[in-house]
Amino acid sequence: MFNILVVDDEPLIVKGLSSLLASSGLEIDHIYTANSGFEALDCIRMEDIDLLVTDIQMGAMSGIDLMQHAKLTKPWVQTIVISAHETFQYAQMAVRLGAKDYLIKPLNSEQFLDSVRNVLLKLDKPSPELDTFMSGISESFRLEETQPEYSQLLTELLANPDKVLADPRSLQKIDALNLQGPFFSVIKIKLPLSDPGSEKKYCANDKRLLCYAALNIAKELMDQEWNSIAFYSPEGEITIIIQWDEKSYEESSSGQINRLDVLGRSLHFNIHKYLHLHAVIGISQILKGLPFMNVLNRQASKAILWNKEHSDHYVFYYGDFNWNNYAIDPSAEELHTRSNLIVQKAKEYIDENYAQKGLTIHEVAKKNHVSPNYLSYLFKKNTGFNLWEYVIKLRMEESREMILNTDLRRYEIAERVGYESPEHFSKIFKKYYGISPSELKK
Template sequence: MYNILIVDDEPLICRGLASLLEVSGLNIQHVYTAHNGYEALDYLKIENIDLLITDIQMGAMSGIELMQQAKIFKPWVQVIVISAHETFQYAQLAIRLGARDYLIKPLNSDQLLHSVRNVLLNMDRPVQDHSELISDLREHFHMEQPQPTRANILNQLVQQGRIETTAEALLLEQQNGIELKGPYYAMIKIRMDLDASNKSAIRDEKDVQLLQYAMLNIVNELLDKEWKHYSFYSSDRDISIIIQWEEAEYGDSSVDKMNQLEMVGRSLHFNIVKFLGLQSVVGISQILKGREFIPELNNQVDKAIVWNREHTDHHVFYFGDFKWELITEDPSEEDIATQNNLIVEQAQQFINANYAQKGLTLNEIAQKNHVSPNYLSYLFKKNTGINLWEYVIKLRMEESKRLILKSDLRRYEISEKVGYESPEHFSKIFKKYFGISPSEMKK
């Protein structure tokens, strides 16, 4: 049974879509509705949402921004976008962020149900037994590395101290389908971890190659439509990805590129686990301008991956999350703990001072601490034992309880003071947290 969240700033559309899905006969447990992105985020943080259906234009927070936030909290959440405008830029961003469909208003009931049905059916696909998986891979995939000459050129490119830009070198790249025009570049590296996957018994090199080939197929399936990239084997356990943006592409986006890369990293990790039952570690570089910095990007992803040794229960690492200037070549456990504790303490201080701010997001909290939302969420839960947004809600609820019991403020005034967009949404969260409504507590 699946939970679906519908988000639209037009209440009639929300109710209509909810009613349609509730009588559709699909395997749906509950349909939630929200009228803006901030309400939707609370549902995503406190309910087990499987599918998000969101409008694209909703005032303070767009559907694109909501998708971005949702994927930070739960990269497995599936998304269908609805819009009154057939705008290419919006559609492109939505697909890049992992939307499964982009539907244009006015919605056709059959079209919506068909889209939802397809998403739910794909979510039902189980991870195969390892022996069955290897058998299928042997049957359907060739053993040879795809485009080995191109992979060799790219490996030389990322490993050498300086980038060859001679006419001969550029011609060789062009002949092998490589066009690195940038000028902005980033890298992602995925390292399969057989031990963490309980597949340490796999020692047949051919089976390892099959798994690597399957990983490469997942990479290309996820990235080929919207990302200008080159993916290639960089060792017998690694797949490297070079991503590039032209000047106009890099500046023409409402979504931060680093957040996009982090979501790509988390999606890659999630899908490799989902479809291969294979654990991996993902390293993400910064974005640098200039082809000559590609070897440095490779160095960054390698350094980022090393942090899995310290955080074995975390799998996606961004180079920029770590204060390298404060870390020696071989940091002690105490050095690492000190840095991590400082990040969490600063986050708590910021939340304590700003929890009542309307529209407060994980992105904003992370930016104030100069770390990625993904890493902050992980560290906060690890150090405090509580989810970061649960901590925000706890502060809001305790303050609202105090105001209900100690003041004569009305419900809408209290809702305003603790950071909620509407009294109705505040009441829903309050009742879920305390088990009674604000008016019942007042009595």
């Protein structure tokens, strides 16, 4: 059963699409609705949404903005875009952000339901039985492998780029792979197939098939919007080299780390979804030039090692750990101190800014110079609160005080605690306290 969120600033359209979905016979568990991007984003943060159906033009936060925030929050949420404008620019941006369809208003009911049905069918989970899954894998993945000679060349490039780049024959092969860059990052995927502490033991054939499947899951994800090469590397890992040309990097240089974070979480999510394995993902920084490939390779490998310290976390970005501040690897005490400091600063920033409209986890993370993924993990681990749950807690406690002790109207209270509409505020308030603001006032 799936959960769908329908978003449009025209209530009649939201009501019509919700009714259409409810009577469609599709395997839908819950249909959520929102009349603005901010309201929809709260729903995505708080609920388990599988499919987002959103309008493009909705005032303060457009459908494109909503898609960007949704992807950063939960990369696996699928999207269908609806629009009154058959504009190539909108459609291009929507597709770049992973939209599965772009439908033009007025909507054809049958076409809309076909689009939703197609997305939900692809979201269906395969059988958890390994043999059953492997027998049907060709229906989901292309089952391609990088040729062994290229895998060996890429492995050598990551280990000793100076030597490889000095060899004319190797340079020809690199040109054939179209490794032009000039900006690069490396991602490593470690599958838990040979861990001594693993409860399940895999035979050699199962390991081969699982690695094969993970490689193709990675390729499917990468081909959507990344210029990349994925291949087997030593120690049973899968390595991905990502590259940007000057133009594509400059277009969003400040957001590339967030995009890598989203990709890392998508890789972990999909490998776990299809293969039932908790893969550990290590992400390097971004550097310019092939001569730095060995540096990027070491960074990605070192990031993976942090799973030993945080065994319940699986996606690690090298830049989160300030390695340059330590002459040697930090002790457990130093790690604990730094983690506490990150959470403390995040709490202080939220305490001062929780009433800000449009506050995002990514803004808080940027102030702490860490990725949103790592901050969210540390915050929950140290405080017991999901970071956004903490924001809502502060907003609800403040609004409760104002309802009980002032004569402010509902829209004024909503405005003061960061909500753009009194209706949205009331919905969150009732979900949090179990009664509406007006009921509490009485």
